[in-house]
């Protein structure tokens with residue numbers, strides 16, 4: 617018997633930076649292809665995959681606000697940046713043989729369809745990969761919060777936060793060689809130790825909903841698959 621995935625439906629949060637690869641900004645084609653291959657592997661195992669994509673590789677509202685722009689306007693620019701990333705991601709997914717559907721939290725109907733929860737659920741049941749664009753649709757929020765929100769809405773069993781480091785460490789592993797990785801940690805302990813897993817709004821939502829988060833490395837080959845197979849990969853933040 618081939619081992620079955622431990623998870624049925626996941627919400628994967630990819631930051632905009634994850635698409636940059638070693639570039640200074642924008643979208644690196646080779647990186648996006650590699651990432652999509654990891655997603656394709658778990659999708660083919662029968663795991664329903666929804667993705668929330670960030671926009672930091674193109675535009676960050678806080679940075680725009682810092683140079684004198686109205687914060688809400690800058691945040692709308694940031695949300696539009698996530699739509700660009702979502703289109704690139706979905707295109708790469710289609711080329712890898714997946715069927716991707718982009719759904720936007722802000723109306724932009726000539727480009728992508730609007731987010732409609734039952735429709736998203738239907739796509740997932742059909743084995744399509746749903747890419748959620750434009751974050752929550754509201755300024756002053758982040759795509760981490762969108763990941764927590766959509767994760768709760770679609771009944772994901774786990775929010776997967778992809779980072780460059782393969783989990784949560786006791787200290788910054790780049791600065792402190794004695795730092796060790798937590799295999800699991802509770803929401804309460806992560807909070808009292810100020811571990812900064814996600815921003816406070818996103819973290820609070822997951823904690824309230826008892827929606828576990830797993831921090832893992834998307835650059836580590838096969839890590840996503842090991843997570844869905846229930847192996848000890850990255851760090852599980854649990855209720």
Ligand code: UDP
Pocket residue numbers: 630631632633669670671672673675676677678690691692693694695697698750751752753754755756757758759760761762
């Ligand atoms: N953003 C927003 N509301 C949201 C999600 C995102 O206003 O619900 C804006 C915000 O300006 C943010 C930018 O979009 O800086 C890009 O999102 P984020 O910084 O979360 O992207 P990531 O860090 O994951 O690449």
